[in-house]
Amino acid sequence: MFDFYKIINFRIKIIGIKIIIKKGKKVGMREINVNLITKNIKEMCIEANHFLSEDMKKTFDKAVKTEKSPLGRQVLNQLQENLDIAGKEMIPICQDTGMAVVFINVGQDVHFTEGNLEDAINEGVRQGYIEGYLRKSVVSDPIIRENTKDNTPAIIHYSIVSGDKVEIIIAPKGFGSENMSRVFMLKPADGIEGVKEAILTAVKDAGPNACPPMVVGVGIGGTFEKCALMAKKALTRNLEEKSPIKYVDELEKEMLEKINRLGIGPGGLGGTQTALAVNIEVYPTHIAGLPVAINICCHVNRHAHRVL
DSSP, rough: OHHHHHHHHHHHHHHHHHHHHHHHHHOEEEEEEHHHHHHHHHHHHHHHHHOHHHHHHHHHHHHHHHHHHHHHHHHHHHHHHHHHHHHTOOOSSSSSEEEEEEEEEEETEEESSSSOOHHHHHHHHHHHHHHHHOOOOBSSSSOOOOOOSSSSOOEEEEEESSSSSSEEEEEOOOOHHTTOOOEEEEEEOOOOOHHHEEEEEHHHGGGGGGOOEEEEEEEEEHHHHHHHHHHHHHHSTTTTOSSSSHHHHHHHHOOOOOOOSSSOOOSSSOOSSEEEEEEEOOOEOTOOOEEEEEEOOTTOOOOEEEEE
């Protein structure tokens, strides 16, 4: 026979659990419909491919004024004219509208509804590249090389952070500069001088292929893949924002000065503005290693940033 009281107690417990869960959602969780993610990703893909971010505008304008080579100034003026036309007439800044790289920081108090987050991100990229008439450059297989026709899938990097906000950074990455990326697995004995040499080597080897004046992202530490990810993320850091680590801030200034003394110049045609900025990120590493990655971006360094 069924124990009537046990059944009643069990149902009371279930109801209690439901009340607690419901209350928890109401107080501690923020629900975000994934359609909002799709909408913002779409808009950001179009935005990043047509307009420079504010920090890039200021840095580029400064480079135009400080370039000492007449030919270098001419190249920079032409690039600036191209940027103005792109913004006014809604024409992509560059014909290579890149592979969409997405950095998304998700607050642990966020609950996504009405679908899958990764699908929503890729749908935003698909809509952005189709509706924005942006070039579709992604192939479904690196060997077979059949175009996906909508620039998906994106490269997505997730981080879970505190709070109830979602931070999104879109960085469409063209492959003229991406192909100039380098990873150096240095020995600890190589020290900071080895790091400097690695950065200069990467920039020298890149030469005009990275469409200078370039922005140089550097990742130091971690592992093989971690330093490369840091180098990519470093490109999205506001160029007016200094590193909070003193030696890193000093290293960024030193490397920018040394790179601009290489003489590569705007368009690789000579001049004093080979790089607009050097952004460096560091991370703890193993006692036996000193990984260094350099990810170079062209003169537009496309990225868009939003917090939902």
